[in-house]
Amino acid sequence: MAAVLALKGLGHAYLGRTVLDAVDLTLAAGEVVALVGPSGCGKSTLAHIAAGVVEPLRGRVERGYRRHGMVFQEPRLLPWATARDNIAYPLRLQGLPRGERRVRAEAAAARAALEPADLGKYPVELSGGMRQRVAIARALAIEPDFVYFDEPFTALDVALKRRMQDLVIGAARALRFAALFITHDLMEAARVAHRIAVVDAHGRGIAGERAVEGTPGERGDGDLYRLVATFLTDDPLFRHIHDIDERRAS
Amino acid sequence: MTAAVAERLGRLGRFLWSGWAGLAGLALFAAVWQAGHERFGAFILPAPLATLAAGRTIAGDPASWALAATTTLRALEGFALAGLAGTLGGIAAGYSPATMRLARPILTVLLGVPPIAWIVLAMIWFGSTNGTIITSIVVASTPVVFVGVAEGALTRDRGLDDMARAFGAGPLARLTTLGLRHIAAFLFPALTVALGSAFKVAVMAELLANTGGIGGALAMARANLDVAEALAWVLIAVGGLILVEYALVHPVRAEFERWREAARPWGVKR
Numbered sequence: 001m002a003a004v005l006a007l008k009g010l011g012h013a014y015l016g017r018t019v020l021d022a023v024d025l026t027l028a029a030g031e032v033v034a035l036v037g038p039s040g041c042g043k044s045t046l047a048h049i050a051a052g053v054v055e056p057l058r059g060r061v062e063r064g065y066r067r068h069g070m071v072f073q074e075p076r077l078l079p080w081a082t083a084r085d086n087i088a089y090p091l092r093l094q095g096l097p098r099g100e101r102r103v104r105a106e107a108a109a110a111r112a113a114l115e116p117a118d119l120g121k122y123p124v125e126l127s128g129g130m131r132q133r134v135a136i137a138r139a140l141a142i143e144p145d146f147v148y149f150d151e152p153f154t155a156l157d158v159a160l161k162r163r164m165q166d167l168v169i170g171a172a173r174a175l176r177f178a179a180l181f182i183t184h185d186l187m188e189a190a191r192v193a194h195r196i197a198v199v200d201a202h203g204r205g206i207a208g209e210r211a212v213e214g215t216p217g218e219r220g221d222g223d224l225y226r227l228v229a230t231f232l233t234d235d236p237l238f239r240h241i242h243d244i245d246e247r248r249a250s
Numbered sequence: 251m252t253a254a255v256a257e258r259l260g261r262l263g264r265f266l267w268s269g270w271a272g273l274a275g276l277a278l279f280a281a282v283w284q285a286g287h288e289r290f291g292a293f294i295l296p297a298p299l300a301t302l303a304a305g306r307t308i309a310g311d312p313a314s315w316a317l318a319a320t321t322t323l324r325a326l327e328g329f330a331l332a333g334l335a336g337t338l339g340g341i342a343a344g345y346s347p348a349t350m351r352l353a354r355p356i357l358t359v360l361l362g363v364p365p366i367a368w369i370v371l372a373m374i375w376f377g378s379t380n381g382t383i384i385t386s387i388v389v390a391s392t393p394v395v396f397v398g399v400a401e402g403a404l405t406r407d408r409g410l411d412d413m414a415r416a417f418g419a420g421p422l423a424r425l426t427t428l429g430l431r432h433i434a435a436f437l438f439p440a441l442t443v444a445l446g447s448a449f450k451v452a453v454m455a456e457l458l459a460n461t462g463g464i465g466g467a468l469a470m471a472r473a474n475l476d477v478a479e480a481l482a483w484v485l486i487a488v489g490g491l492i493l494v495e496y497a498l499v500h501p502v503r504a505e506f507e508r509w510r511e512a513a514r515p516w517g518v519k520r
Contacts, residue, residue: 051416070416076409080431080509090417122509
């Protein structure tokens, strides 16, 4: 299968401090890859580079997909626009006429389980979970064949997190998009992804990869818990995953 | 559609209803004025009603309407120039730190010079013409707008900028869809202040430069020691300012600030 995203020898530094170096990663069409690693290892920076938000210092990004959407850790909604206009914002950037924007924004909202009554509200009137739903709908509105998720559910509580993960799993299957899902929650990675890639604790490349058996959404909870427990206790690849240095965390 | 119209009417109704509080404040002011009149007599401080009567006489004369129109036009011309220059400069400074560093000391100097000094200079440069009035207004009002807009551009949400970039927005699209919208929240308060100072400076410059308008009429009233007429002209100038502010600036601002209204809990709306 052709690669839809290939990162080749990526490296980046902030103010002379190297945060990423020699990162190689390839994603196939329709494949969801979870990128895990300890806080501050540069995985968010990696997603920002791949999505074109940040210019890499070294290496290159080859994008084989048509267009991508992105969901950030914070919802990043325009405070002055209603939920509907927020979802339609990328469509406005594409220059679509108002009527079509509205239709497509409402379709995307339905996919993210937003009710029509919520669409006229401003972000301040929505709860944290609802705002993140709007952010997901915004990423889906452009009908992407690739989506970047940058720790999207870190700020949500456990039950809400599960619901959002199911939303992403369902959308990925229905729309057949590939995705790079950044997270530091191994359970989350095992639920949503086909494959888990671990970033080296100091950002020196990808330390290793593990494929997850089965299809996202069809795996039993018991199997997933056992898998994650095995990863954490027996697999040296995941040894540093919960190391944290608050000073470097970003 | 009907819901949108109903919502708009509702907002208009709330806005008009809030006028009662404004009227109460004005009534209190008139009461203090009346007390001053009774204490100091009609020559020093004419009664509010006498001033209103003088105002009515002035308003009945087409010639005074022409005077008021002259002043309003000059104030608005100066205000438009100041608004344009301040907005463009503010955006440039907000987006470019180097421009900001260069502009800061210049602003300090401009703000430090009293408006009256500018009027004198403008009189020397332009004589008794429109140019004097408009120059004075531009110099007095531009820094206010500039500082407000630069503040807005500096405090823009970079997270939103990154989000837009992730969805493929170029610099121009980011400026028009995010930057300007954020700056508008800072621009309107600054424009309100600038408009107020435009009217005040216009009247002051007209009085000093003897170029007609409301300022010229005030100079005349002073020469005749007609305190009631002077006060009536002041009333007219303030009335004009209030009219422009509530008919123009507030409705536009309300349109931009609807989302803030949504954030306010019930019962504490303005």
